[in-house]
Amino acid sequence: MIFDKDMVLSIYNGLTKKVDSAKKTINKPLTLTEKILYSHLETGFVKEEYERGKSYVNFNPDRVAMQDATAQMALLQFMQAGKQKVAVPSTVHCDHLIQAKTGATEDLKEAETQNNEVYDFLKSVSNKYGIGFWKPGAGIIHQVVLENYAFPGGMMIGTDSHTVNAGGLGMIAIGVGGADAVDVMVGMPWELKFPKLIGIKLTGKLNGWASAKDVILKVAGILTVKGGTGCIVEYFGEGAENISCTGKGTICNMGAEIGATTSIFGYDKKMSEYLKGTEREEIAIEADKIAEYLTGDKEVYENPELHFDQVIEINLSELEPHINGPFTPDKAWKLSEFAKAVKENNYPEKMEVGLIGSCTNSSYEDMTRAASLAKQAIDKNIEVKGQYIVTPGSEQVRYTIERDGLIDIFDKMGGIVVANACGPCIGQWAREGAEKQKPNSIMTSFNRNFVKRNDGNPNTYAFVASPEIVTAFSIAGDLTFNPINDYLTDKNGEKVKLKEPQGLELPIKGFAVEDNGYVAPIKDGSKIEVVVKNDSERLQLLKPFDKWDGNDYKDLKLLIKAKGKCTTDHISMAGPWLRFRGHLDNISNNMLIGAINYFNEKQNSVKNQTNGEFAAVPDVARAYKSAKISSLVIGDENYGEGSSREHAAMEPRHLGVKVVVVRSFARIHETNLKKQGILALTFSKKEDYGKIQENDSFDIEGLTDFSENMPLKMIINHSDGTKDTIVVNHSYNKNQIEWFKNGSALNLIKKRNKN
Numbered sequence: 012m013i014f015d016k017d018m019v020l021s022i023y024n025g026l027t028k029k030v031d032s033a034k035k036t037i038n039k040p041l042t043l044t045e046k047i048l049y050s051h052l053e054t055g056f057v058k059e060e061y062e063r064g065k066s067y068v069n070f071n072p073d074r075v076a077m078q079d080a081t082a083q084m085a086l087l088q089f090m091q092a093g094k095q096k097v098a099v100p101s102t103v104h105c106d107h108l109i110q111a112k113t114g115a116t117e118d119l120k121e122a123e124t125q126n127n128e129v130y131d132f133l134k135s136v137s138n139k140y141g142i143g144f145w146k147p148g149a150g151i152i153h154q155v156v157l158e159n160y161a162f163p164g165g166m167m168i169g170t171d172s173h174t175v176n177a178g179g180l181g182m183i184a185i186g187v188g189g190a191d192a193v194d195v196m197v198g199m200p201w202e203l204k205f206p207k208l209i210g211i212k213l214t215g216k217l218n219g220w221a222s223a224k225d226v227i228l229k230v231a232g233i234l235t236v237k238g239g240t241g242c243i244v245e246y247f248g249e250g251a252e253n254i255s256c257t258g259k260g261t262i263c264n265m266g267a268e269i270g271a272t273t274s275i276f277g278y279d280k281k282m283s284e285y286l287k288g289t290e291r292e293e294i295a296i297e298a299d300k301i302a303e304y305l306t307g308d309k310e311v312y313e314n315p316e317l318h319f320d321q322v323i324e325i326n327l328s329e330l331e332p333h334i335n336g337p338f339t340p341d342k343a344w345k346l347s348e349f350a351k352a353v354k355e356n357n358y359p360e361k362m363e364v365g366l367i368g369s370c371t372n373s374s375y376e377d378m379t380r381a382a383s384l385a386k387q388a389i390d391k392n393i394e395v396k397g398q399y400i401v402t403p404g405s406e407q408v409r410y411t412i413e414r415d416g417l418i419d420i421f422d423k424m425g426g427i428v429v430a431n432a433c434g435p436c437i438g439q440w441a442r443e444g445a446e447k448q449k450p451n452s453i454m455t456s457f458n459r460n461f462v463k464r465n466d467g468n469p470n471t472y473a474f475v476a477s478p479e480i481v482t483a484f485s486i487a488g489d490l491t492f493n494p495i496n497d498y499l500t501d502k503n504g505e506k507v508k509l510k511e512p513q514g515l516e517l518p519i520k521g522f523a524v525e526d527n528g529y530v531a532p533i534k535d536g537s538k539i540e541v542v543v544k545n546d547s548e549r550l551q552l553l554k555p556f557d558k559w560d561g562n563d564y565k566d567l568k569l570l571i572k573a574k575g576k577c578t579t580d581h582i583s584m585a586g587p588w589l590r591f592r593g594h595l596d597n598i599s600n601n602m603l604i605g606a607i608n609y610f611n612e613k614q615n616s617v618k619n620q621t622n623g624e625f626a627a628v629p630d631v632a633r634a635y636k637s638a639k640i641s642s643l644v645i646g647d648e649n650y651g652e653g654s655s656r657e658h659a660a661m662e663p664r665h666l667g668v669k670v671v672v673v674r675s676f677a678r679i680h681e682t683n684l685k686k687q688g689i690l691a692l693t694f695s696k697k698e699d700y701g702k703i704q705e706n707d708s709f710d711i712e713g714l715t716d717f718s719e720n721m722p723l724k725m726i727i728n729h730s731d732g733t734k735d736t737i738v739v740n741h742s743y744n745k746n747q748i749e750w751f752k753n754g755s756a757l758n759l760i761k762k763r764n765k766n
């Protein structure tokens with residue numbers, strides 16, 4: 012079955028005209044990125060050339076994907092919009108909440124019991140609003156999207172940073188926060204700063220031990236974790252055409268680790284083969300017809316320096332396998348230099364666990380190449396020294412590799428296959444002994460290796476490599492091993508060597524699956540009632556925020572004057588709070604607990620002006636709220652930088668904060684505050700930040716004439732009876748002022764739906 016085939020075909024119908032028109036208007040050849048962006052403009056056709064890295068542009072993405080942790084708040088908000096159905100095809104994937112412990116079957120059962128309530132909620136909301144639901148065990152969001160939904164020339168957003176994986180099938184796919192997903196699902200345009208473009212020219216052909224993973228491991232070493240910020244990375248050249256479609260997915264997936272907005276490859280034979288191999292031949296046929304529109308123009312790739320902001324060239328024929336880490340994915344070591352690095356840096360030499368799979372590297376090709384090494388270990392009678400864990404990316408891959416005997420090989424080698432889910436990649440790994448915090452080394456084919464990411468142990472040195480390199484190191488159990496040159500000893504004491512890995516891009520007998528885990532929504536979901544228990548600690552239905560009462564704000568109490576860096580993590584921490592992502596009141600207990608109080612330099616200790624006592628920020632906010640006192644937050648520079656999580660704006664709104672005034676905002680957080688109905692203001696003179704004292708209260712004047720480009724006035728009432736009157740700026744446009752007046756963007760959408 013081809014999902015949303017008509018939608019894809021209708022996009023292809025319009026795409027050629029839009030691209031032709033863009034070329035005419037801009038009068039130059041186009042990169043693939045530009046073709047896709049210009050054919051997804053809210054305005055339909057291009058009216059002007061946008062300035063890269065400067066212009067904010069509204070787009071209409073084709074689809075939305077959500078994983079279970081982030082989908083909860085996104086859908087709770089969507090339910091408020093008063094829509095009958097989602098405006099674009101959307102899907103929910105249950106993958107993040109499954110813990111890897113003993114093996115797939117038991118772990119899945121356990122997750123279903125523990126998260127039953129969340130799964131039921133996601134399933135019934137999906138059914139009601141026409142959203143495709145992929146149940147626990149169906150697979151990891153990005154692998155499932157690649158196998159079923161991604162298509163060349165498309166544009167999607169997803170509530171997960173590795174949404175970018177779909178670039179391997181020629182799609183502009185971008186990770187966003189839940190609030191952005193809500194915008195697209197309700198039919199609003201989605202805004203993005205027009206990206207800068209990095210072109211990566213690939214020449215030659217991968218060979219021997221090198222694989223697609225090594226391309227991105229090398230790129231991460233070149234660009235570092237920040238080098239791709241604000242950029243889309245476009246790969247091209249004959250080398251690109253030699254890489255399998257899933258290999259391209261791996262490269263794009265880990266592009267998130269260089270901070271890139273997304274990465275993409277142009278449509279080619281490998282993508283066509285993958286579409287056919289995953290039963291989407293009709294899409295491949297249509298894509299073939301407009302192939303030149305689904306890749307960058309020839310002139311661009313012939314003279315990339317003229318069309319990209321930065322160009323990097325990599326010769327795949329000379330590319331060595333890489334191992335990156337520990338603790339950061341951009342610390343890139345060539346395999347030939349790794350043993351020396353291990354010794355010089357005193358990394359624990361024993362390789363304790365190898366983990367392959369995840370959304371990054373769990374294709375049929377990855378599994379066959381890894382299994383070819385596992386089989387050698389069995390056939391050559393080599394004792395496998397490390398523990399070995401396999402995470403298939405989807406039930407389709409798992410079922411197919413079981414049918415083709417690969418799971419049997421992993422079993423015989425001593426490996427365990429855990430559920431088709433994120434598991435150890437996101438810390439959902441009940442690793443025995445991790446709590447002892449012993450220094451140790453592991454190697455994974457995942458994408459991230461920050462401290463504690465996999466097992467919560469700050470002393471686990473996690474290295475990232477291809478599945479085949481991870482497998483070889485798991486067999487050796489030694490970080491100083493080099494599978495290309497070194498011998499191992501078999502159980503009889505004989506010296507043996509591993510041969511180069513061999514694999515198949517696609518299964519000879521085709522993919523197979525008994526139950527892919529997909530649950531289609533019913534046609535008319537209007538009668539479905541979404542039930543959330545009143546006493547649930549994980550889920551809470553949202554109530555619309557109050558409308559503005561039409562008056563200037565008076566006597567707002569200072570909640571906190573935050574000092575220095577205050578990211579969305581300081582405002583709404585992650586970690587153990589993840590389990591409350593669907594319960595606004597419970598998660599609000601983490602509001603601003605990471606911010607530093609300017610007056611005592613402490614975290615989570617602020618003065619309650621009503622009794623003079625110091626207490627936790629959420630407690631003081633709740634005390635004010637119950638006394639019907641509204642509050643105000645003061646922030647420093649770049650307030651709200653970091654992830655785009657909407658909880659950082661919803662929590663203050665829920666706990667009675669009416670205004671946030673800062674020296675400067677991170678743009679996405681500023682928009683999120685506006686969307687939730689909080690007045691987001693900046694000091695017109697940055698030094699006015701210094702005028703704020705601990706016992707101040709505030710009035711905001713000018714709201715009754717709130718209009719674009721008209722600053723507001725803030726009266727700072729000091730406890731000694733003196734006042735300061737200062738000018739505060741805002742960046743609200745007409746529509747955003749309506750968000751404020753209606754109490755939130757969702758309230759406005761709901762109102763418009765009714766009219």
Ligand code: SF4
Nearest residue numbers: 173369370433436437
């Ligand atoms: S497997 Fe890892 S990187 Fe991929 S979606 Fe899950 S947590 Fe994110």
